[in-house]
Amino acid sequence: MDTLRITDGRVLRPDGTVEDADVLVDRDEGTILDIGSDIDAEADEALDADGCLVMPGLVNAHCHVSMTLLRGYADDKPLDAWLQEDIWPTEAALTPEDVRVGAELGLVEMIKSGTTGFADMYFHVPEVVAAIEEAGIRARVGHGVVTIGKDEEDAWDDIEESFDVAREFDGAADGRIRTAVMPHSLTTVDEEYLREATAEAHDEGIPVHYHANETTNEVDPIVEERDERPLAYAQDLGMLTDADFVAHGVHVDDEEISLLADAGTGVVHCPASNMKLASGMAPVQDMLDAGVTVGIGTDGAASNNDLDMFDEMRDAAMIGKLAADDASAVAAPDVLDMATAGSADAIGLPGGTLEVGGVADIAVVDFDAPHLTPATNLVSHLVYAARGSDVRHTICDGQVLMRDREVLTLDESAVVDRARSTVDALHERV
Numbered sequence: 096m097d098t099l100r101i102t103d104g105r106v107l108r109p110d111g112t113v114e115d116a117d118v119l120v121d122r123d124e125g126t127i128l129d130i131g132s133d134i135d136a137e138a139d140e141a142l143d144a145d146g147c148l149v150m151p152g153l154v155n156a157h158c159h160v161s162m163t164l165l166r167g168y169a170d171d172k173p174l175d176a177w178l179q180e181d182i183w184p185t186e187a188a189l190t191p192e193d194v195r196v197g198a199e200l201g202l203v204e205m206i207k208s209g210t211t212g213f214a215d216m217y218f219h220v221p222e223v224v225a226a227i228e229e230a231g232i233r234a235r236v237g238h239g240v241v242t243i244g245k246d247e248e249d250a251w252d253d254i255e256e257s258f259d260v261a262r263e264f265d266g267a268a269d270g271r272i273r274t275a276v277m278p279h280s281l282t283t284v285d286e287e288y289l290r291e292a293t294a295e296a297h298d299e300g301i302p303v304h305y306h307a308n309e310t311t312n313e314v315d316p317i318v319e320e321r322d323e324r325p326l327a328y329a330q331d332l333g334m335l336t337d338a339d340f341v342a343h344g345v346h347v348d349d350e351e352i353s354l355l356a357d358a359g360t361g362v363v364h365c366p367a368s369n370m371k372l373a374s375g376m377a378p379v380q381d382m383l384d385a386g387v388t389v390g391i392g393t394d395g396a397a398s399n400n401d402l403d404m405f406d407e408m409r410d411a412a413m414i415g416k417l418a419a420d421d422a423s424a425v426a427a428p429d430v431l432d433m434a435t436a437g438s439a440d441a442i443g444l445p446g447g448t449l450e451v452g453g454v455a456d457i458a459v460v461d462f463d464a465p466h467l468t469p470a471t472n473l474v475s476h477l478v479y480a481a482r483g484s485d486v487r488h489t490i491c492d493g494q495v496l497m498r499d500r501e502v503l504t505l506d507e508s509a510v511v512d513r514a515r516s517t518v519d520a521l522h523e524r525v
């Protein structure tokens with residue numbers, strides 16, 4: 096057996112407590128063999144965690160990873176105008192190779208900020224998959240479908256592509272990759288396609304992921320046309336099961352929150368994107384109180400504008416308190432839980448806790464820094480004071496992806512160079 100030992104750190108346990116302990120990892124199986132201060136075993140490799148907190152890797156539960164290429168491309172606009180005037184015309188010019196380059200850039204950023212798993216909706220997905228295989232991270236991926244503005248044949252082709260991707264890549268990268276069918280949203284995909292695709296996906300045991308209740312501009316037309324709330328419509332379409340998960344859930348009323356809780360459908364809260372596009376404030380504390388599974392995601396880098404889950408945790412806490420008009424709402428331990436176990440649960444991937452027998456998806460955060468001093472309350476610091484750049488080592492599936500801030504699976508400087516020249520060429524084309 097090939098083993099890795101993370102030594103001399105403090106370990107964050109699933110109940111939120113912290114203990115001085117080593118973590119022993121089985122690198123063949125990618126699992127945690129032991130956690131404790133008196134482990135009696137020689138390891139093949141050691142990773143120093145002195146002065147560090149060993150925590151579960153963060154899980155970014157909603158992303159469009161290749162959108163790193165569009166970072167800073169169009170800011171300060173609402174969702175509709177931003178998508179239709181800037182993002183979609185530019186995305187139409189992206190080649191498969193561009194999507195690969197953008198994905199690699201995003202994955203380097205994720206690994207460098209302690210993210211070990213994510214969910215991704217995009218196009219040219221085989222390129223995203225190839226980048227994930229190389230990077231060593233864990234993901235649930237899918238092809239995003241839009242049917243509005245398309246004739247019937249093109250619309251069905253887009254749906255077919257989503258199924259092709261979901262069938263072909265489930266279990267790829269030694270099982271680190273899972274898939275979903277991903278209709279873009281309840282307003283950008285027409286009813287007949289949503290109904291058929293959902294039924295077919297569930298028949299095959301494939302989850303469905305989509306944007307829902309993100310802006311009032313998206314909610315109001317559904318209410319006017321159907322005289323029902325979007326998530327009641329989604330339920331009628333069969334799109335609210337415990338395997339499915341929605342992004343955003345900003346404008347949800349109490350009945351919709353009950354529907355989500357009863358169905359076990361995960362909601363991915365994307366606070367930075369919601370603030371930047373002025374989409375609104377999700378009632379996160381209400382959802383948690385009702386028992387909804389809530390995860391946290393960055394959304395794409397064009398509406399964030401980074402993929403740092405530490406940033407996202409802080410944003411979630413801040414906007415959660417504002418939304419509830421209550422400083423005790425969306426407290427630090429709940430935020431940390433959402434960004435780890437909640438996200439993993441919402442998107443149906445393993446990880447999110449450090450447990451013997453569980454997957455070894457781990458971030459080692461260095462607390463030896465002025466902005467993390469005094470280390471009074473480590474959970475508080477993770478949410479309110481730490482940054483992605485405080486992560487020292489990142490481990491996924493038992494493999495070291497970053498050691499002492501050096502990414503081992505991708506060549507960081509080559510990835511950054513390629514991203515620069517790809518974007519230059521893109522701007523010349525559009």
Ligand SMILES: N[C@@H](CCSC[C@H]1O[C@@H](n2cnc3c(=O)[nH]cnc32)[C@H](O)[C@@H]1O)C(=O)O
Nearest residue numbers: 159182216217218239240241279306394395
């Ligand atoms: N097949 C579709 C692409 C869908 S992929 C998912 C899409 O979601 C877009 N997107 C990114 N962030 C958001 C958001 O916050 N709300 C809705 N869509 C978004 C993203 O730009 C991408 O076009 C097509 O060719 O148009």
Ligand SMILES: [Zn+2]
Nearest residue numbers: 306342394395
């Ligand atoms: Zn999105």
